[in-house]
Amino acid sequence: MSQYQAPLNDICFNLFNVWQLDSWWQRQPQLQELIEADTAKAILEEAAKICEQQIAPFAADADKRGAQLQDGNVTLPQHYYTAYQSLSEGGWTSLSGDPEYGGMGMPKALSMMVDEMLCSADIAFSLYPGLTAGACVALLQHADEATRALYLPKMYNGEWSGTMCLTESHAGSDLGIMRTSAKPNADGSYALNGSKIFITAGEHDLTGNIIHLVLAKLPDAPAGSRGISLFLVPKYLPDAGGEPAERNGVTVGSIEHKMGINGSATCVLNFDDAKGYLIGEPNRGLACMFTMMNYERLSMGSQGLGAAERAYQNALAYAKDRLQGRVSEKNANKAEAIIGHSDVRRMLLNIKAMNEAGRSFATWVASLLDRAKYDDCAASLQRANLLTPIAKAFMTDQGFDACVTAQQVFGGHGYVKEWGMEQLVRDVRIAQMYEGTNGIQAADFMLRKVAADNGAVLLTLLGEIKIELAETPIDAAAALESYITQLQSLTAELLAQDSRAQSAAACDYLALVSYVLYGYMWYKNLAALQSGVHSAEFITAKQHTAAYYFSRILPKAAGLLALLRHDSAVIDKLAAEHF
Template sequence: MTDYNAPLRDMRFVLHDVFQGPALWARLPALAERVDADTADAILEEAAKITGQLIAPLSRNGDEQGVRFEAGQISTPDGFRESWHTYREGGWVGLGGNPDYDGMGMPKMLGVLFEEMMYAADSSFSLYSALSAGSCLAIDAHASEALKAAYLPKLYSGQWAGTMCLTEPHAGTDLGLIRTRAEPQADGSYQISGSKIFITGGEQDLTENIVHLVLAKLPDAPAGAKGISLFLVPKFLPEADGSLGARNGAHCGSIEHKMGIKASATCVMNFDAATGFLVGEPNKGLAAMFTMMNYERLSIGIQGIGCAEASYQNAARYANERLQSRAASGAQAQQRIADPIIAHGDVRRMLLTMRSLTEGGRAFATYVGQQLDLARYAEDAGEREHAQRLVALLTPVAKAFFTDNGLESCVLGQQVFGGHGYIREWGQEQLVRDVRIAQIYEGTNGIQALDLLGRKVVADGGQGLAAFAAEIRAFAVDAPVHREALLEALVRLENTTRWLLAGVASDANLISATAVEYLHLFGLTAYAYMWARMAAVAQAKLAEDAEFCGAKLACAAFFFERILPRGLALEASVRAGSSSLYGMEAGQF
């Protein structure tokens, strides 16, 4: 695989110029004392080094070796343990963690860019860190002070790692069906018994301890999702001084053999009367776990962006080097036997599609990060509430649209290579395999679409969308470029939404039949807003940096002319309704 170089110029452009992160942090007291523009740039520079020089070189060998499972123990590929030690020394696991427990407390706007670098360098390595960061969020938000003090510092330091244990063989999306049980003990702890599957990092040799967050049901729990509680179950029970004590009854029974992310241990975890501690309130564990799941959904969405960026970098280099045929307009490299394939229109179509989707996604991820920072740190309650509403609305879009586009971009990158993209030498086929899971885990993209349309749009009568639309319209008033195309896309989304709101009462299948196309229509509109904002800044700064800003404007034009029109077909598909999906009986399939 060719080298990965973090796109720092574009990241700084989005962070500083488009969304003016430093100005935002300066007015949020909790962030003002911790981060400014220089701090952010220093973190990005160091992150680029550690991802490009330490983690990316692990990727191919990690894929070829995979994790090894023997007698209940897992060995990660060569170099992973040493690299994890270096990685944790930098404090990267706790980048966004609560400073009260030794986290760095950096803003999410910065965190999403770091996560992109991590996934671009190697998805497998990144997952061990991402699950830890997510579990820290749930513990920090819902656990007792004693649990936070005992576990968060070790998790933030990377000395320990975290997992999320939801899925069971018979219970995936419908978690109300779980069978894992929690029996109360006299000392206030619980005995956890049951099996979980698809547990990322459930066992590994990178950290001294592993902290499992496990969904289970109490003996008197109500039926269904309302009867789920959340428990913290460590691999080793810590002593009062923080040292490791007795081995707990949490063991890996086997690992999955997967299409991709082969260096990430995906485990079957068996809990045999394991000691656990309640996190949050009894029977309200699903809400507590969603604190982590929503973080992971954005993070996994960013996996799509990172893999797409790596694919684009590989393909763009190759397209400038590979000689095949002459350009349609005549020879471009007179002194060579053929022209580089970058001269051919279809290759440019593929590269520009990848680039416009990836840069649009990077901007949208930073925007969602901005809303998360406002929801957490804004002093005004109304501003916090507005930001949280946007986060709830946009998170399913981010997870699904980023990862659908990520697969498209990885396949396009593979196509640029032709036959060389199908063999292992160039790394493109690994990216296709690694990114594919991102559309499936942390809630399949179909489930994200149902969440968006059913819970976030229809359930509130489109009010959340109306708030987002009002922001887009306010920007469009003075938008110097692409104003008409942006507003046209917004009107299409609003009209389609109104049509759906009017139709759901008479068609019970309408939401599930149209949700995916609706999410993509929403995603395209959101990207149009991002591209209009980026184009406005690029035009204003064109004289300062003609090469970078000129390329940004050209890419924006491609998005509006060649990608945004996909919305026309998506609208037509939504308006076709559900009837054609139910034209056959189940037995006819």
């Protein structure tokens, strides 16, 4: 059976040594009374207990039982109810919520570490509190005060949950062609009609009410994505006391039978004159929803990292225990643990190096969002927006690769359900697809994040990293600086090309930038070893893993640099009928 232990040492190393966030927290008036290092460690330790003891051991059973639809009602695996109650009672569903409405007010960098643990424990389960937290962010930023006061306290405390309703059967990435309509009612509300698909946590009995955030079009809406508005549509309409009362016109048509995350209820939702309330300005719904979607895209990165961490832990334990083959001639008559084999070590080091760099990267992005929020720092927000597609796309690509690689360590046993590895492969696969496929993330990164400002944010960031490398040189800094210089030059070349060529380069370009920035993460890890108290074992492991990254993984950037300098026009040479 698959096991899990939260990597608290590395999480704390990133928070307090790599990024020194405890010192920054103490300089923020809104945080200094709420959070410091000891409080953060206590929060992480308690979250780890819930994930390790109440969620992770039952993930295989949840996968087997799945979400079940009968007579219009969806039921979930039994232990989800007690686990969710523990989360709610412990305040975990309100960890980063606004204190004005009952949230704990913790920084995103801390809550993102808890997100990783939840995803390691059971991705399907993590989606229920995760979607709710994202919906709360959207309501906090775009709803009026009366709406915030009515809905946020109950969503923060876990009584109510939330969803995000975008996709229709004919309208996936192209939301501008959606058909769901919203017509004004006499009382100021709206009547919504239409159908949405792939709605995560769209129907269940885990909470007393479900708050749907729905994209729809008003009767006089402009064509395309500029004519989309956002509406709050509760499953049960609150009465005068704010309690769930009349059932709204939202019903589940079916639930999807999926490759993985079977404990997550992925629903077709039908809206039949469902009463909804406008959030934000008319025809500005997509901008409001992207507040939630950007939150969810960071959560996708946590899914990739969380699954990869659990996969690594189990592959490592198996490699140390499994006796097979002979590593050296002196043991010719005795089988040895497979961790001695070069190829097994290669696979484990690939996962370990990418996981630890990914954790540093996730902490970095989350800390930028915190700086944008608490310092009102526009530059930090720009950088967070730049890096979000990498957090979503690269971290989930690497998460899937890690799970497949860890499965390979098990050999044939990795294909057998009882070891839990095949479930990790199935569960994490969806993270590359939903909240915008990774190809779309790459296009967004290339066209909207880099080309749109002529590379200003990215190139400024790369320039500052080079200055940091020069001021605090360590081993491998010279090699990393060389790759940054080449990336700067290539970026200028791509910016001089047309959008078609840039689109063709997008996936490889995102990967190139990611490998270089992961190199920067390992630089930060090595530099941070000089601060704090660390065991000799921890220091040695970090140093050797960093050396592996710089010698065996970062050179992939050279191949991408060469590839991206070839003419991409060949992609368009073959006519559709010749495929």
